[in-house]
Structures are given as structure tokens and as C-alpha cells.
Amino acid sequence: MVTDRSQVWSPWTIDDIHAKAELGRYRIRGFSTFQKVTHFDDLTFLSTGLTRFPLEGYKEKCNTRTVLGALNAENPLVIETPIYITGMSYGALSANAKTALGKAATMVGTASCTGDGGMLQAERAASEKLIYQVLPSRYGFNPHHLAQAQAVEIVVGQGAKPGTGGMLMGVKVLDEIAEMRDLPTGIDQRSPARHPDWLGPDDLAVKIEQLREATDWSVPIHVKLGACRVTDDVKLAAKAGADGIVIDSMVAGTGASAEVLLDHSGIPTVPAIVMAREALRELGLYRKVSLIASGGIRSGADAAKALALGADAVAIGIAALIALNCNKEIPESDFMSEVGVPAGSCHHCHTGKCPVGITTQDPELMKRLDPDEGAERVANFINSMTMEMALLTRSLGKGDVHSLEPEDLAALTIEASAMAQIPLVGTNKVFGT
Amino acid sequence: MRALNRRLKDLAAEGAEITVTNPGARHNTGVGIFHPCKINIEGSVGYYSASMIDGPEITIHGNAGWALGENMMSGKIVLTKDAGASVASTIRGGEVFVGGNVGARAGISMKGGALIVKGNSGFLTGFMMQKGRIIVCGDAGEAVGDSMYEGEIYVAGNVGSLGNDAVVEDASEDELLDVWATLERYGIAERPTFTKIVSGKKLYHMDSLERLEKAAI
Numbered sequence: 087m088v089t090d091r092s093q094v095w096s097p098w099t100i101d102d103i104h105a106k107a108e109l110g111r112y113r114i115r116g117f118s119t120f121q122k123v124t125h126f127d128d129l130t131f132l133s134t135g136l137t138r139f140p141l142e143g144y145k146e147k148c149n150t151r152t153v154l155g156a157l158n159a160e161n162p163l164v165i166e167t168p169i170y171i172t173g174m175s176y177g178a179l180s181a182n183a184k185t186a187l188g189k190a191a192t193m194v195g196t197a198s199c200t201g202d203g204g205m206l207q208a209e210r211a212a213s214e215k216l217i218y219q220v221l222p223s224r225y226g227f228n229p230h231h232l233a234q235a236q237a238v239e240i241v242v243g244q245g246a247k248p249g250t251g252g253m254l255m256g257v258k259v260l261d262e263i264a265e266m267r268d269l270p271t272g273i274d275q276r277s278p279a280r281h282p283d284w285l286g287p288d289d290l291a292v293k294i295e296q297l298r299e300a301t302d303w304s305v306p307i308h309v310k311l312g313a314c315r316v317t318d319d320v321k322l323a324a325k326a327g328a329d330g331i332v333i334d335s336m337v338a339g340t341g342a343s344a345e346v347l348l349d350h351s352g353i354p355t356v357p358a359i360v361m362a363r364e365a366l367r368e369l370g371l372y373r374k375v376s377l378i379a380s381g382g383i384r385s386g387a388d389a390a391k392a393l394a395l396g397a398d399a400v401a402i403g404i405a406a407l408i409a410l411n412c413n414k415e416i417p418e419s420d421f422m423s424e425v426g427v428p429a430g431s432c433h434h435c436h437t438g439k440c441p442v443g444i445t446t447q448d449p450e451l452m453k454r455l456d457p458d459e460g461a462e463r464v465a466n467f468i469n470s471m472t473m474e475m476a477l478l479t480r481s482l483g484k485g486d487v488h489s490l491e492p493e494d495l496a497a498l499t500i501e502a503s504a505m506a507q508i509p510l511v512g513t514n515k516v517f518g519t
Numbered sequence: 520m521r522a523l524n525r526r527l528k529d530l531a532a533e534g535a536e537i538t539v540t541n542p543g544a545r546h547n548t549g550v551g552i553f554h555p556c557k558i559n560i561e562g563s564v565g566y567y568s569a570s571m572i573d574g575p576e577i578t579i580h581g582n583a584g585w586a587l588g589e590n591m592m593s594g595k596i597v598l599t600k601d602a603g604a605s606v607a608s609t610i611r612g613g614e615v616f617v618g619g620n621v622g623a624r625a626g627i628s629m630k631g632g633a634l635i636v637k638g639n640s641g642f643l644t645g646f647m648m649q650k651g652r653i654i655v656c657g658d659a660g661e662a663v664g665d666s667m668y669e670g671e672i673y674v675a676g677n678v679g680s681l682g683n684d685a686v687v688e689d690a691s692e693d694e695l696l697d698v699w700a701t702l703e704r705y706g707i708a709e710r711p712t713f714t715k716i717v718s719g720k721k722l723y724h725m726d727s728l729e730r731l732e733k734a735a736i
């Protein structure tokens with residue numbers, strides 16, 4: 087006997103069938119995919135030796151300032167670090183969480199982003215640089231809020247659920263959220279997948295022009311894509327006039343998604359960045375149209391690798407929530423009794439029972455997150471990431487994180503070599519070419 | 520277009536009465552005007568005309584492309600001829616009146632306000648509508664009111680078919696009087712009877728919940 091149980095019918099597979107046999111529908115959960123895919127850990131940096139010399143790792147100047155969406159906008163989005171906080175809806179997140187993220191963004195000179203369901207005033211007040219999302223649902227969409235934004239993001243798809251709209255279970259659609267979204271209180275909200283007013287890329291071009299007119303051509307208009315047919319989608323979005331493209335991979339986090347989509351659709355972040363970069367290069371728009379990568383960015387190393395592969399910036403979701411205390415036992419919480427799993431295994435954002443007050447609308451649970459303390463932790467975390475990036479960059483002999491390039495990397499696996507188009511360590515070979 | 524919209528915004532801020540001649544059926548004519556004012560457009564307009572507005576009264580003597588009045592917050596739009604797809608999509612307030620016919624997805628994701636169509640409407644009228652009122656004096660195409668949440672759709676002519684979870688409900692006397700009064704404001708004196716379509720509310724909830732989800736509720 088090789089193992090004591092079937093490798094095909096794992097305990098999780100068995101449990102999954104039991105759950106569906108009871109439920110009679112697809113399962114839903116928050117957090118992220120549980121699939122193991124090629125990720126940034128499969129790449130390593132080739133720091134300096136005798137062929138080139140490093141900058142002083144802890145001291146010398148290293149630029150992290152990042153300019154996004156400068157192609158058409160009079161006022162591009164200028165952030166002090168190439169890391170910003172992704173769009174997470176007020177509804178999926180508590181007001182305290184949204185406020186904390188907005189504050190943290192301001193503390194480190196970066197941006198935060200609204201999400202499905204419209205703009206929370208407290209986030210607007212806290213976040214100096216706020217990206218305003220235009221989603222298929224248009225819940226809470228307000229042209230006055232649009233006019234206040236520092237950038238606009240048209241959401242075509244999300245990596246965690248490409249091809250579907252947002253989802254918010256009734257337990258979170260409480261009075262204020264329902265009112266903001268113009269929905270009946272308590273419904274299980276399943277948002278539209280298609281935009282109401284445009285369908286194809288030609289229409290998207292007119293939509294982008296409309297948003298420019300509504301914002302007086304002052305701010306960048308980005309397009310967010312769930313990473314699937316990246317090459318074609320990126321080209322079409324760029325041709326439609328996007329100033330920036332957010333490529334959100336299958337690794338990306340979510341507040342609630344059908345499990346079947348989380349685990350069985352989309353492609354990982356590493357190949358998504360490379361495909362997007364090449365698509366833009368083919369159009370002569372690489373480094374003109376900004377490329378923002380998201381999905382499973384956990385550290386400065388991940389962010390630096392994303393930049394080396396071709397991104398101009400990264401957006402973080404789950405990592406920021408973890409900095410807020412997601413999956414951490416705190417004095418007020420008891421994960422086992424509240425969500426049935428220990429801290430570290432929680433993925434129950436969709437239930438509204440978040441033991442640490444992040445993904446909940448329950449006023450009592452929400453109190454477990456102090457927005458000021460939370461903001462401090464997220465700001466510390468982003469600063470740590472930025473420092474890690476700078477340290478790696480200097481060790482490569484470079485003084486600007488935007489000088490990172492594919493040549494700085496080697497692949498640790500054949501798969502990563504093929505997906506990242508980077509030689510496998512110990513060989514000169516790029517697999518798959 | 521940029522110059523025209525800039526000028527419209529400036530004049531609107533003064534509360535002026537504005538006439539646009541030769542609009543040339545261009546897209547994005549009159550986007551994002553936030554002040555009460557009167558605008559007359561003498562000719563046809565393209566996609567997204569009079570969209571994202573809050574306050575103005577805009578009359579268009581001609582046809583319009585897709586998404587006329589999209590995401591209007593308040594104000595009034597009168598179109599004398601036909602509108603393309605997604606007329607009055609996602610509007611949150613105000614009124615859109617179309618003197619001719621409208622294309623597919625009229626009033627899609629409406630969140631308030633009213634859409635009044637003198638002629639016929641196309642496929643998926645009131646798709647995922649959330650609030651507000653749609654009145655169609657002619658025929659409505661297939662799948663009327665599909666997946667609507669709240670709001671009402673009144674159709675005087677033939678209803679091609681009902682959409683998913685859309686049901687017919689009797690209109691009360693008061694509701695009919697109100698609909699007729701609205702039509703009268705746009706010079707329609709006839710008082711047709713209407714089929715009133717609302718949400719069956721069967722899609723409001725997932726059919727079942729997992730143990731943990733149940734505990735949460």
C-alpha cells in the first residue's frame with residue numbers, strides 16, 4: 087500500500103460530494119482558489135556578483151514612485167509605491183475595513199479603490215487617491231462620485247470569477263447596503279455579468295470616451311480583466327482606449343464566488359502578466375498603457391517579480407485583509423465556534439460572520455476592527471513590501487523598481503520557465519519556445 | 520465633442536437655455552451635466568447622449584444611439600424619434616420619454632425614475648430592473664422584465680413573452696390613472712389598458728444554504 091486512502095477520492099472530494107448532495111446547488115465561498123498553480127515562488131532573482139555590482143541594499147536611493155494611466159489623462163495617478171489596494175466592495179467589507187484601507191493608502195501615498203455597490207463616504211474621506219469602479223451592476227453608481235475620483239476602473243471581469251458578476255449573500259445585504267444598491271433588503275444578490283450599456287470592444291471605446299467626458303479627460307480610465315484569453319482581451323481593451331489595464335488572475339481573492347469558478351476558470355498571475363506585456367508590446371503600447379497585475383501578491387518579492395515580468399504596478403486584496411487581521415485569532419474572536427475552522431483556514435467571508443470584523447455587516451462583529459489600528463497595520467505592511475522590493479532591486483544593482491526586467495529572473499520549474507518565458511535555472515533554456 | 524461638452528457644462532452652470540444645432544449624430548453629446556437647464560438638440564445623437572446627467576431638461580429632435588440617458592440621476596429627456604438599445608439604462612431618477620420605438624434592453628438595471636415609450640420596445644425590456652417604472656404604449660419584445668427585482672413595467676400592446684421570474688399583476692385603478700396622467704403630460708390623450716409586469720421574487724434567494732450559511736442567518 088502506498089497511502090492509506092484513495093488519491094482520487096481525497097477527504098475533500100468526499101466532503102464536497104456530501105455537501106452538494108445536501109445542498110442541491112453549486113457551493114460558494116470567499117478568499118481564493120484552493121488550486122495549486124505556478125506562482126511567484128517558482129521564480130527567483132539573479133542578484134549581482136562579479137558581472138555587475140549592487141547598490142547599497144539598506145541605504146542608496148531606490149525609486150518606487152509609480153505613474154499610472156498617463157496616456158490620455160491630464161492628471162495621471164501618481165503613487166509613492168507600485169502597490170495599491172484593490173477594489174473590494176463596501177458590502178463584502180465592513181465600513182471599518184473600507185475606512186481602514188482608505189486611511190492606510192493615504193498613509194503610504196498610494197491609492198485604494200471602491201468596488202461593487204458604490205462609494206462609501208468614509209472611504210472617500212480617508213483615501214486621498216481613490217479609484218472609482220464602473221461595474222456591470224452599476225449599484226450605487228453616481229456621476230458626482232465619479233467626478234471626484236483620481237482614476238476610473240471599468241470592471242469587465244474578476245479573476246476569482248471571470249464571466250460572472252459580483253455576489254453578496256442576503257445576510258450581508260442589510261438596510262444601508264440594500265439602499266445604496268437599490269435592492270430589496272436581504273436578497274442573495276447575484277450581480278449582472280454583462281454591462282448594461284455596452285457589449286463588445288467597439289462599444290467599450292465609446293464608453294471610455296463617455297467616462298472621459300464625464301471626468302473632463304482629467305483622470306486615467308483603466309479596464310480590469312479576469313485573466314483568461316489575455317492576449318486578445320488586452321489588445322481589445324488597449325485599442326478601445328484604456329489608459330491602464332488591470333489583469334486579475336485566477337489566484338485573485340474574492341468576498342464570495344461560486345467555488346467551481348474559483349477553482350476551474352482563468353489562468354495564473356505569472357503567465358497572465360507575460361501575455362499582457364507581449365500583447366501591449368505588439369501594439370507598440372507597452373509602457374504607454376499601464377499594466378497592473380493582481381492575484382495572490384503576498385510580499386515585496388511577489389510584487390518585484392510581477393514588475394520584473396512587465397507590470398507597472400500591483401494591486402493587493404487578500405494580503406491587505408490579512409494585515410487587517412484576517413485569519414488571526416484576536417482576544418474577541420473564537421474562530422472554531424464562530425466559523426467552524428481554526429484561524430489560518432478561514433475562507434468564510436461570504437457568510438458575513440467574519441470573526442475579526444472585516445467581511446461582515448454585523449455591528450457587533452464590526453467593532454472587532456478598529457479602523458485606525460487596522461490602517462496602521464496595513465500601512466506598515468505596504469511599507470514592508472515596498473522596502474522588500476527596494477532591497478531586491480538594489481541587490482540587482484538597480485536604483486528604480488521600474489528597471490526590473492525579465493532578465494533579472496530565473497525559473498525554478500519547467501512550468502514556470504514556459505509560463506514566464508524565462509530560462510530554467512541551471513540551463514539556458516526557455517521552455518515552450 | 521470635448522469642446523461641446525465643456526461649453527454645455529459651462530452654460531448649464533449658468534442655468535442657460537441652450538440650443539445645439541447640427542449635432543451630427545455624434546456619440547457622447549451632453550454627458551455629465553449636473554445643473555438644471557434647458558437644452559434643445561436639433562438633430563440626431565449617437566451613443567450615451569444626455570447620459571450621467573443630474574438636473575437638465577434635454578429635448579432631442581431626432582433619433583438616438585445606444586444608452587440614451589444612461590445613469591441619469593434627475594432631469595428629463597425627450598426624444599422625438601427612435602432610440603437604440605439600452606435606453607435609460609441604470610437611471611436612478613428623472614424621466615426619459617421616447618416618441619418612437621426603442622431597441623433591446625430598454626430600461627436595463629433601472630434603479631429609479633421612469634421610461635416612457637410611445638412606440639414599441641425590443642428584446643429584454645426592463646432586464647434586471649431594480650426600481651422605477653417603464654411604460655410601453657406599443658408592443659414589447661421577448662423576455663419582458665427578466666430577473667427584475669422591483670419596479671413595474673406597463674405594456675399597452677402585445678407582450679412578446681415574459682422573462683425569467685416576471686409575472687403579470689392586475690394594475691389598480693389608481694396606478695392606471697397615474698400612468699395615464701404621465702402619458703397626458705407627453706401629449707398622449709388615449710387611455711389604453713395595460714398589462715402590468717412585476718417581479719415574481721422567486722430569484723431573490725438561493726434555494727438552499729449550507730450549514731454554516733444557515734447558522735449565519
Ligand SMILES: Cc1cc2nc3c(=O)[nH]c(=O)nc-3n(C[C@H](O)[C@H](O)[C@H](O)COP(=O)(O)O)c2cc1C
Binds near residue numbers: 118200201244
Ligand atoms: C472581500 C473582497 C471583495 C472584493 N470585491 C470586489 C469588487 O467589488 N469589485 C472587484 O472588481 N473586485 C473585487 N474583489 C477582487 C479584488 O478587486 C481583486 O481582484 C483581488 O482581491 C486580487 O487578488 P488578491 O486578493 O489575491 O490580492 C474583491 C476581493 C475581495 C477579497
Ligand code: SF4
Binds near residue numbers: 412436440
Ligand atoms: S477571517 Fe474574515 S476576512 Fe478572513 S477569511 Fe475569514 S471571514 Fe474572510
